[in-house]
Amino acid sequence: MPIYEYSCQRCGNKFELLVRANTRPDCPDCLCTELTQKLSLVSTAA
Numbered sequence: 252m253p254i255y256e257y258s259c260q261r262c263g264n265k266f267e268l269l270v271r272a273n274t275r276p277d278c279p280d281c282l283c284t285e286l287t288q289k290l291s292l293v294s295t296a297a
């Protein structure tokens with residue numbers, strides 16, 4: 252399973268999640284689902 256970094260559009264919280272297919276992640280801070288998905292950590296690792 253890939254790990255993705257998300258940024259919450261509501262509170263600006265940034266967090267990383269393991270994402271399974273057909274899973275809609277939500278913000279651990281405000282529980283909203285309006286998230287911006289960023290690149291996976293696999294491709295951004297130095």
Ligand SMILES: [Zn+2]
Nearest residue numbers: 259262278281
């Ligand atoms: Zn949030």
